[in-house]
Amino acid sequence: MNSNPKSNNSYKTQWDLSLIYSGLSDTQIETDITYAESVYRAFAKKYSGKTDYLASEEKLAKALKEYVKLIDASVSKPYIFFHFHHDLDSKNSKVEAKLNMIAERAQKIGNLVVFFSVALSKIPLSLQKKYLNSKVLAPYRYFLSCAFNQGKYMLSEAEEKILNLESLPAHTLWVQGGQKMLAGRTVVWKGKTIPLPEALGMLSQLSTKDRRALGNLCRDQFIAISEYAESEMNAVVTQKKIEDELRGFSTPYASTVLSYENETETVERLVSVVTKNFKIAHRFYKAKAKMLGLEKLEYVDRVAGIGATKREYTFETSVEIVRTAFAKVDPIYAKVFESFLENGQIDVYPKEGKRGGAYCWGTPGMPTFVLLNHTNSFSSVTTMAHEMGHALHSTFSFVGQPPLYREYTIATAEVASTLFENFVFEEIFPTLTAKEQIVALHDRINDSIQTIFRQIACFNFELELHQTIRREGMLPKEAMAKLMNKHMSAYLGPLFTLTDDDGYFFVNWSHIRNFFYVYTYAFGELVSSALYEMYTENPESREKIKQFLSAGGSDSPENIFASIGIDVRNPEFFQKGLKKIEKDIARLETLVF
Template sequence: MTSKNLEKPNFKDREEKGLPKLGKIETNWNLKKHFYKSDKDPQIKQDELDYQKAIAKFRKEFYGKQFTTSTEKLLKALTKYENLINKFQADKILRYFSFRSTLNVNDDVANKMLAQYSEKFRTLSNDLLFFKLELGKIPKKQQKIYLADPKLADYRYFLSTLFKNAEHHLSEPEEKILTLRANTSAEMWYEAVEKIISNRDIKFKGKTIKIPEALEMISLLKWHEKDKLWNLILDELIQISEVAEHELTAIVNHEKVSDKLRGFKKPYSASILSNENSESSVEALVDTITKEGFKLSRRFYKLKAKIHNQKTIPYVNRYDPIGKLPNPTFLDSVEICRDTFYSVKSDYGEIFDRLLKNGQVDVYPKKGKRGGAFMAGTLNLPTFVMLNHTNDLKSQATLAHEMGHAVHAERSKGQRAIYESFSTTTAETASTLFEQLVLDRIFERLSNKDKVIFLHDKLNRDIATVQRQIACFNFELEMHNHIRENGVATKTELATMMNKHLKAYLGEAVSLTEKDGYFYVAWHHIRYGFYVYTYTYGHLISNLMAQNYQKDKNYVNQIDKFLCSGGVDNVDNIFKSIGINTKSNQTFLHSLKTQDRELKTLESLLKNK
C-alpha cells in the first residue's frame, strides 16, 4: 500500500512547513528488497556457507591456542573476533524467516525454515563459545593489567563486561548443552501459545476477527460495547489458559535450572545483569513505584471514576477517554511524528522518512499477523518496524515509540561492531523520549478544552508505562517464586496473582472480575524475563531528558550523544555522561513528580469546568 491508498487526514492543522516532501509511503514490509527474493533464493544457502566457513576459520586459528597470554596476541584475537561478527550473515537468514512468520503465523514454510536454521546456527554458535569462555578464565590480576593497557582501549568495556559475566560462565560442554536445549523447551512453548492466540477467531458485530486484532479494536469501541468484546476475548483466553499454565511453568523452570547452574540468586538477577543495571537500583525503582507511584495511579483512577459518574470503572474501561479528540489517521500520525522528529534534529526526521519509503515499516493489522508492535535493529541489516495501527492516539504514540527505537538503532550504527547493540534499558529510554516529544507536540496544538481531555489521556498512558509495568514485574516475581517453590502454578492461581497485582496499582475505583485475571495468557512481556521494568526506567529518565530539552534546545546535543552511544559503556555511565545520575533513587522520585503535578493540574481544571 502506498500513500495514495492512505486515509484522508482528520487533523486540520497538520504542520508541514519546511519539511522535505515525503513521497510514497510503503505500508508493507519489502522483504524481497532488503532480504531475499523468496525462500528458494540461492543467496540464502550462500550466506549460510559463508558463515560456516568464517566460523570454521576463526575456530581453527584460535581454538586451543594461547591467545590471552600477551597484549599483542589478545588484540589480534579481539580484532578478528570483531571482524567475524561484523560479517555475521546468520541473522539475515533468521530475520527473513522470522519476519515472514510475524506477518503470517500460518506460513508453514517460514516456520519450518526458521526452526531448521535456528537449530543449525545454534549448533554453529557453539563453535564460538570457547572464545568468551577462554577470555573469562584470564586471572583477575591479569584482567586489571589488560583493562589498563592503552593498546586495548577500544575493547576495554567489552572486556570489563565479559570479565564480570564470567562469574556465571559454565564449562564449554555445559554451555553447549544449554544452548542446544534452549529451543526444545521454553521457546517452543512460547511460540505454541503465541500461534494459538493469533489463530483464534472471535465473532463480533457480524464479523470474524482474530484475537490480536480484537485487542487493538477495543479502544475504538463505545463504553458498553467494550465489555462485550472483552468478554469474548477472555472466554478464548480462559480456554487457552490450559496450555498457558504449562507454558509459563516450563519457562520458569527453564530459567530456574539456568539460574541454579550459573549461580544467580534471584529470579531477575540474570536479566538485570544482561540489561547492564545493578540489582540495587532496580529494586529501589520497583520499591519506589510500588510505594509512591501506586498512590498516584490509585488517585488517578478514583478521579476518573468520579468523572465518569461511576462508583467503580470496569477493568476494560480503564483507558476510556473523558471526551472526544480527533482520531488521527495513519497519515496524520506520520505528519505529526515528522514535525517532531525533524524539529528536534533533521537526522531523526530523515531516518523516519527513509524507513517509511523503503518498505521497512509494516503498518496495519491483517489476518494471521502477530499482535503488538516492535522494532528490530541488527548489525549490518536494515532496521524494521512492525505495527498494528488503528486510527487512535494510542497508535499515534506507538508509532512515535517504535520509530524512536529505530532512530536509536540507526544512530548507534556509527559505533564499531562490538558496541553497536545496546542495553534494553537505554533502548526503552530512547523510544519513550520520542513518544513524549510527539505527545508534547500534539498537546501544543489543542484547544484548552481538548487539553483537559488530552492531559487525562496522557496520564492514563503514563500510568500504563510506569505503574502498570511495575505491577507486571511484581506479578512475574510472585509467579517465578511460586513455581520455583511449588513446581507448578495452575491457571487459576496465575489469574488470581494477576488480579492481585492489577488491583495494587488500580485501587478500589477499578473493578476486576475473576475472568480479567486471565489476561496473563495474552500478556507477551511476562515471557521475557522481567523485561517490563525497563519501560518504567526508560519513561522516567526520558521524562527528565524531555524536560531538559524543553528548557534548552541545545540539550539536543546531549540527546544525540546518548542516541549514538550504542553499547559503548554501561547504562549508568552513559546517562552520567549527559548529566543524569541513575544511581540515585532521588532521580526517579524527581521524575515521578511530573505525574503528580499533571494530576493536580487535571484535578484543578476539572473543578473549574
C-alpha cells in the same frame, strides 16, 4: 495544500526490501550464510581448545580483533530479510520454512563459539583486573568487563551447550504451545465469531456495558486454557530455578538484570520507588472513573478509552507533524526521517496477511526498517514518532560505534522511542480543542500508568511467583490467579473491585514468560522523562541527546546516562522522574474536575 517545497509524492509507503537483497531467490543470501559459517568455523578451529591467547594482552587483543569479524559476518541480515517478508505475508509457508532453516543454522554457528565466552570467563581474577586496565585491550574494555561479570555464572562449555539446546523444549515450545492455544480461541460477540486477540483489541473503544460483557467473554477463554497455562508456568519457572541454581544466581531477576547490563541496585531502587508510589496510579484512576461516569471500576475498565478524537491524521499529515517536531530538536532527525520515507524503509498501511502492531528492526550492515499499521488515528502519529525514535537510535549507534558496540541493550531502547514520541505529542497538543486535549492527555497518562506502574506491579507478581514455586515446588492455577489479583489490586487502587476470575489474566500475559523483562519499560520511560525535561529546560542540551543516540552499547546504561548528566544511580532519580506523570495528572484534573 502542501507548503513544504518537498512533495510527499516522492515518499514510498511500502518497504523496498531490495535494499537488502534483490529478492527471495537472490544467490547472495546463501553466499552470505555460507561465508558466515566459514568465518565462525575458522575462528573455532584457530582458538577452540587453546589457552595461550588467554594469557597475554597482545594475543588476546588479536583474538578479539578476529572475534569482532564474526559480528560483521553474522547471519542476521538474511534472517531479518526473511522475517520482513514473513511479516508482510504471514501465509507464505515457503518463507517460514526458510526462516526456520536459517534460525537453525544460526544456532549451530553460535554454538561453535560458545567456547570463547567460557574461556574468557575462566581467566583468573588477577589477570582480569590487569586486562581491564590494559592499553592494548582498551577498545575491548567494556566488552571484557561484561564477559567477566557474566563469567561468574558461566558453566563448562559442554554444560553451556546443553543448556542452549534444551531451552527450546524446556521453555520456548511450552510458551509457543500457549500462544497457539490463545491464537486459536474465539469469542461469539453480537452473533459474530471473532478471534480472541481481535476481541481484546476492541475493548478500549466499547461502552462500559459492552466492554465488561466482552471482557468477561475473553476472560472465560483464558480460564478455558488455564490448565495448560498452569503446567506451562510451573515448567518454565522450575526450569529457570534449576538453571539459576546451577549458575549461582541469588535472586530470580539477577540474570535478567545482568544480561541487560544494568546494575542490581538501580533496578531494585526502581521497583521499590515505583511500588511506594502506586498512589499516583490511584489518583489517575479517580479522574478516569469520573470521566467514565462510574463510581466503581472493574478490571477491564483500566483499558477503557474516554472517547476517540475525531480528527483524522492521514499519512501525509502525520509525516508533516513528525518532521516538524523532529526538525525543531535538530534538523538532522528530520533528514534521517525523510531518507527513510524516500528509500522505502517504512511500511505504512495495514494489509491482509501483514502482521499487526508496529516495530523497528535492523542490524549493522543493512538499512533499518520500520513497520507501521497507520489508521489515521492520533495514536498512529505517536506510534510513527515512537518507532522513528528507535530508528534514529539504531542509525546513530550503527555509524557512531565500532562493530562490537553498535547494538544497544534493551534497557536503553525505550528511552529513545518515548523521547521522540514526547516531542511529537507536545507538537500536536496545542493544536487540539479543549475536548480533544482531554482525550489525548488521558490516553497518554493511561499509557504511562501501564508502562510504569502496571509493569512494576507485574515485576512484583513475577517475583512472588518465582519465590513461591521455588519454595513450594509448584503453584496451582487458582493460587496464581490470586497472586496476580493481589499485585494488580495494589497498583489499581481502592476504586477497583477484582473478582477471582480476573486473576486468570496471567494466562495471556506474554511478558511474564520473558522473565522480569517488564522493568525495562518503566526504566526507559522514567529516564526518557528526565532527558525530555533536561532538553526543555535547556535546549542547548540537544547535543547530549545525540550523544546518547550514538552511544550504542559502548557502556552500561548507568554510565551512558551519567555521561550526559543523567544520574540514574542518584537515590532521588526515580522519585523525581515520577513528577512528570504527576504533572500530567494535575493537568488532566484541571480539565476534568
